[in-house]
Every structure is written in C-alpha cells, then in structure tokens.
Amino acid sequence: MSGLTIGDLSARTGLAVSAIRFYETHGIVRPVRNAGGHRRYGRHDLRRLSFAMAAQRLGFPLAEIAGHLAELPDHKAPSREDWTRIAAGFRIRIDARIAALADLRDKLDGCIGCGCLSLDVCALYNPADIRGRDGPGPRNLAGPG
Amino acid sequence: MSGLTIGDLSARTGLAVSAIRFYETHGIVRPVRNAGGHRRYGRHDLRRLSFAMAAQRLGFPLAEIAGHLAELPDHKAPSREDWTRIAAGFRIRIDARIAALADLRDKLDGCIGCGCLSLDVCALYNPADIRGRDGPGPRNLAGPG
DNA sequence: GTAATTTCTCAAGTCCACTTCAGATCAAGG
DNA sequence: CCTTGATCTGAAGTGGACTTGAGAAATTAC
Numbered sequence: 140m141s142g143l144t145i146g147d148l149s150a151r152t153g154l155a156v157s158a159i160r161f162y163e164t165h166g167i168v169r170p171v172r173n174a175g176g177h178r179r180y181g182r183h184d185l186r187r188l189s190f191a192m193a194a195q196r197l198g199f200p201l202a203e204i205a206g207h208l209a210e211l212p213d214h215k216a217p218s219r220e221d222w223t224r225i226a227a228g229f230r231i232r233i234d235a236r237i238a239a240l241a242d243l244r245d246k247l248d249g250c251i252g253c254g255c256l257s258l259d260v261c262a263l264y265n266p267a268d269i270r271g272r273d274g275p276g277p278r279n280l281a282g283p284g
Numbered sequence: 285m286s287g288l289t290i291g292d293l294s295a296r297t298g299l300a301v302s303a304i305r306f307y308e309t310h311g312i313v314r315p316v317r318n319a320g321g322h323r324r325y326g327r328h329d330l331r332r333l334s335f336a337m338a339a340q341r342l343g344f345p346l347a348e349i350a351g352h353l354a355e356l357p358d359h360k361a362p363s364r365e366d367w368t369r370i371a372a373g374f375r376i377r378i379d380a381r382i383a384a385l386a387d388l389r390d391k392l393d394g395c396i397g398c399g400c401l402s403l404d405v406c407a408l409y410n411p412a413d414i415r416g417r418d419g420p421g422p423r424n425l426a427g428p429g
Numbered sequence: 430g431t432a433a434t435t436t437c438t439c440a441a442g443t444c445c446a447c448t449t450c451a452g453a454t455c456a457a458g459g
Numbered sequence: 460c461c462t463t464g465a466t467c468t469g470a471a472g473t474g475g476a477c478t479t480g481a482g483a484a485a486t487t488a489c
Contacts, residue, residue: 193388193392196384196388197385197388198343226392229392230389230392233385233388233389233392234389236385237382237385237386237389239341240342240378240381240382240385241382243338243341243342243378244375244378244379244382247338247371247374247375247378
C-alpha cells in the first residue's frame, strides 16, 4: 500500500482529477511519484484538499490558501498543533467575513426601511469601504481584509 | 441638466469608467444617449450600480444581479416598493450565506477540538454539500444555493 | 497475457469580470 | 475659436481557476 492515487482523492473529495493536478501546481498538495511516475498521496493530502475546498467556498484565492498550507510539513503528516494553528487563523477570517455580511445586511435593512429616498445618506449607496483599484484582472472576493 | 455623465457615476461610485460600460453590456444600467452619442444617466442608475457593487462583494455573479435588476423599470425611477422587493430578496441570500459560513465555522471549531485525528468523522473533510461539476470554467461562489 | 482503465504531460481552450489601447469625436473653459 | 479633457467604439489582453484534448505509458481486471 504505497498511498492513494489521484483517482482515489478525486473520488473521496469530489474534485476533478484535473483540478487536483492544477492544485499541485499551486502547492496545495505535493504528492510523491511511484516507480512508474504516477502520483501517490498520503492521507494528510485529503485534509489539505478539504481545507482548500472549504476555503475556496469562502472565496479565498488559491494563492492565499497555498500560503496557509505552506506552514504545514510537506510530506509527513502534520501534527495536531499544526492543524489547530491553521484552523484558528482560518476561523478569524471566517468571523471577519460573517461580520462584513451582517454589516451589509444591516445597511440593506436600513435601505428597506427608508426606501432609499435620500440617495446621499443611503448606506448601500455609500459603503464606507470602497476597494481601491489596483491593476487589471477581476476583483476577488476575499482580499487582504 | 440632461443627466449624469459616465464620469460622474465613476466618481460617485468608485467604479472605473470601463467597468460601468461593461456593466451596461450586462444590463446593469441602461443609459440614454445625448445628441453627441454620449451616455447620460439618471440618479436611479447610481442606486442600480450601488446594488450591483454590494451584490458583487457577496460573490453573486453579474448575470444574477442583472436578473434582479431586470425587475426594475428601465428608464424611469423605480418606486420605493420596487426597491423594497429586491432588497428583501437580497437579504434572504445574505442570510443564507451567513448561515453557511457559521456552519463551516462550527465544523472547523469541531476540528480544532478533535485535532482531526479521525479523518472519517471529520466534518471539514466530509462536508455534506459537495457541489457537482457542471461544465468548464471557474466555479463561482454564489451558485444556486 | 491481453484488454480496459487510469494516469502521464503539456499546450490550448473557457468563463468571468474587467482593463488597456488606438484612433476618432464631443464638450467645456479661456 | 481653439485647446484640453472626457467620451466614444471595438478589439485584444489579463488574471484566476480550471477543463479539454492528444498521444503515450503505467496499472488493473479478467
């Protein structure tokens, strides 16, 4: 039993095989190769992928996810402390996101109440935090905030 | 005073001029043209853009945002009821999103507690809702859920 | 031992959300 | 009136996140 194949990971995570290979190019997983050149994964790679998927669902860009995961040991199984540290940092980001959403919801509630008849004081129209432009390409959701 | 120019909208919303033109191709705004062929906007277009920006920040795709806005009258100012209806629907989506985030956070808390020593029962590794693959292209955040 | 899968590489295609560019025209200030 | 700045169009480029395809080699199933 020399480890899990990419197909195994695909079956167990729901990710497409191509996506797992793509994630490898971003450092999300780092499989070893067997004699025939095929990728072999450890069980800890399942968790790395799961973490990445969860973070993806929150809108975090792959580069940042890879950054978090880079703090884990490469090929050996990470310790409980390793994961706890990462999970805790992740939780902070989730809480920030929930707060931002709740804030937007409250503003929207205000707009429902006021009917937004006065544009100049409308919270929806005047969000406090306009993200600055910083170059070409699409804006992603989970910026440095 | 035949209305606001695209530069006015850009200054007041923080959006790039090019972005506003791009949004027009998706039906977010529908300016009229003056004698010289330049776009002229009404005040209600400010609110349409603000709504779009807010929804964007939540990860909703432009196509869906355009769909919501399509329920508003095109060139005349929408009534208070028009906006209230849209804002209320939007609020439901926000609440759903907050609930999903909170759920993920709770699962993550569970994982911190257990140290994820048992992969097969780890909530993070076994999310109940794996999104099916449905074609090429990137996955967006705010799907049909 | 062969047939059927799976996996390999890597270039190219796709979707979304925009930006950038070029060349021309319109509008506003002095 | 003329210059300066804003706006116009359409095509092409960008970045993130993947998928698709082709041809070859490895694995697994019978």
